[in-house]
Amino acid sequence: MALPRSVRSSLGKVLDRIEDAARQSQACGTVPRLVAVSKKKSVNHIVAAYNYGQRHFGENYVPELVEKARDPRIQADSPDILWHYIGSLRRKQCKLIAALPNLWMVETVAADDVAKALNGAWRNQRHSANRDLRVMVQVNTSRESNKSGCLPETCVDLVSNIVEHCDHLKFAGLMTIGSIENSQRCESDPEFVNPDFEILRELREGVCKHQNLHADQVGLSMGMTADLEHAISSGSTNIRVGTAIFGSREDSIYASESEPVEQTEACTAHARVLCV
Secondary structure, eight states, X not given: OXXXXXXXXXXXXXXXXXXXXHHHOSSOSSOOEEEEEOTTOOHHHHHHHHHTXXXXXXXXXXXXXXXXXXXXXXXXXXXXXXXXXXXXXXXXXXXXXXXXTTEEEEEEEOSHHHHHHHHHHXXXXXXXXXXXXXXXXXXXXXXXXXXXXXXXXXXXXXXXHHHHHOTTEEEEEXXXXXXXHHHHHXXXXXXXXXHHHHHHHHHHHHHHHHHTOOGGGSEEEOOOTTTHHHHHHTTOSEEEEOHHHHOOTTSOTTTTTTSOOOOOOOOHHHHHHHTO
């Protein structure tokens, strides 16, 4: 189990992987943002990563994000934390999630009704805020029945609906999870071209053409622990990593709350990667 005191070392290794892959990739214009997926991990784990310079954190479940975003210790010790919601989102959850402090992005808008509900919830909850809520459209590139996301052929229309009718949402890009088989193939075959990543990149081209946007205005959230190098070579701008930083998810969510958190200054070399 990855205890908080080991998070710094694990996070550093992931950052090294991302930077190495970005240097080698012709498709990567800048070093991708790292989102540390803290699902089922304790406040101590989050604070430990934050103390090392990590700012972007992702959660998969609304109740867990609500609990952590409102946790007094996180609010006190990690005031500049930036939350990404990366799990399936339903209409009835939009009001709850829009009220959370430090919500930076929702990466999993997958239907028009969810976009409309989230737009209204952000308008009502953040009427005095000076920014729109960043959102990505989740695409089910592998067409698996157990995966959330719109189908590839409906992606452009969903983006158009957000851009044209959701005036409190800021379209930030496209997101996919992809099939586990393709991810495992990436891990075992350095030359493998992941079709999920290629589909998302091709969809970006269609979105850019339809919305008259440049490619650097449309982010791509793809790539996790096993396949981040392949994702970066395909143009990912947003990497979501949990296991390689915090350990396996079989570990109990609060198993190590009693472990001490090492207080360190953020590593300036890594901070530029983490705070994009």
